[in-house]
Every structure is written in C-alpha cells, then in structure tokens.
Amino acid sequence: MRDRTKPTPMIEEEDIYRPRPYVQVPMDRRVEAFMIDFAATTIISLSAGSAYIVMFLLTWLALRVIVVAVNRGQSLGRWAVNIKVVDPRQRRIPGLIELFQRELITGLAGLLVVVGLANFNPANAWVLFTPIPLLADCSLAFGDPEYRRAFHDRLVGTTMVQTRRGASFDLLLRDLFAEVRRRVK
Numbered sequence: 001m002r003d004r005t006k007p008t009p010m011i012e013e014e015d016i017y018r019p020r021p022y023v024q025v026p027m028d029r030r031v032e033a034f035m036i037d038f039a040a041t042t043i044i045s046l047s048a049g050s051a052y053i054v055m056f057l058l059t060w061l062a063l064r065v066i067v068v069a070v071n072r073g074q075s076l077g078r079w080a081v082n083i084k085v086v087d088p089r090q091r092r093i094p095g096l097i098e099l100f101q102r103e104l105i106t107g108l109a110g111l112l113v114v115v116g117l118a119n120f121n122p123a124n125a126w127v128l129f130t131p132i133p134l135l136a137d138c139s140l141a142f143g144d145p146e147y148r149r150a151f152h153d154r155l156v157g158t159t160m161v162q163t164r165r166g167a168s169f170d171l172l173l174r175d176l177f178a179e180v181r182r183r184v185k
Contacts, residue, residue: 022086023162024147027141029082030141030160032077032170033080033081033083035077036080036081037060037076038113041056041060041110052114052118056107056110056114057107057111060103060106060111061103064099064107068093069095069099073085074165079165080169081167082162082165083160083161083163084161084163084165085158086160087157094156094158101152101155102152102153102155102156105151106134109133109137110134112131116129116131
C-alpha cells in the first residue's frame with residue numbers, strides 16, 4: 001500500500017502512453033504471403049475459363065479484404081507465415097474501405113500478371129512487361145528499411161507486422177530442409 005503522506009512522483013506526459021513498437025516483417029515473409037494468396041487466387045480464377053479476369057478480382061478481394069477483416073488482419077498467405085496488416089496510427093486492423101483501397105492496387109497489378117501468364121506465347125512479347133506495375137508497387141518496400149511499406153501501404157496508411165497467430169509454414173519448411181541437409185552430410 002502506498003504511503004499517502006509522501007508526494008506523488010511527477011509522471012511525464014509522454015511516459016503515460018508509450019505504445020510498444022511493432023515487430024517489422026522481413027521481406028521474404030511478405031513475398032511468401034503474397035505468393036500463397038496469388039497462387040490460390042490464380043488457380044481459382046483460371047479454372048473459371050474465359051471469365052478469369054472477373055473471377056480473379058472477385059476472389060482477390062474476397063481473400064484479401066473480407067477474409068482479412070474477419071480473420072484479424074490475416075489472409076490465407078499471411079496466416080501461413082504469421083503476419084498481419086495493421087493501421088499503425090490507430091493501432092488496429094484497417095477497416096473495409098482501407099483494405100479495399102489497399103488490395104485494389106495490388107489486385108489490379110496482380111491481374112496484369114495473370115493476364116500475361118494466360119496469354120504467354122513466343123509471339124506475345126508484351127507479356128514480359130505485365131509484372132512491371134506489381135514490381136514498382138512492391139519495390140518501395142525494399143527502399144524503406146525502417147517500416148518496409150510498399151506503395152499501397154503508404155497510400156492507405158497500413159503496415160505489415162509479425163504476429164504469433166498463424167501456422168509458421170515457412171519456419172517449418174526451413175527446419176525441415178535444415179534437417180534434410182544435416183542428414184545428407
């Protein structure tokens with residue numbers, strides 16, 4: 001119990017609320033999460049036949065907006081590698097509008113890659129340029145060592161952070177390959 005006869009020590013205003021900093025996500029985990037989501041969406045959309053463009057956008061938005069909003073900031077790929085998307089200013093999961101804006105940018109850039117893959121043949125040299133918007137969007141994250149935010153993150157004000165909630169498939173595979181290497185030697 002505190003002695004009430006002694007004066008209360010002065011607390012600086014900035015010491016009252018000092019949020020913990022988020023643990024930033026390594027770039028390889030962000031790429032792995034994106035590739036898992038991209039592969040799942042591409043497989044579903046290409047099975048739709050000639051309507052693959054509409055199916056890709058609908059599946060992408062469902063997987064990366066609705067699932068993320070319901071699943072505490074994690075899509076299938078993000079869950080697999082233990083990361084989530086947050087709004088660092090408000091310290092919460094972004095709302096549906098922010099998620100929609102964020103994922104519309106990556107979805108349209110990913111759609112260009114899918115269109116390029118669907119039309120890939122030696123006569124179509126233009127398909128080699130379809131990944132450029134996606135690479136331009138994501139390359140900003142490589143140039144930002146402190147927060148690792150891509151263009152779509154900066155535009156909407158989100159960031160990717162590590163979490164303990166997920167499957168850690170990347171770590172399981174890393175440990176499996178290390179064990180195989182150890183046994184082969």
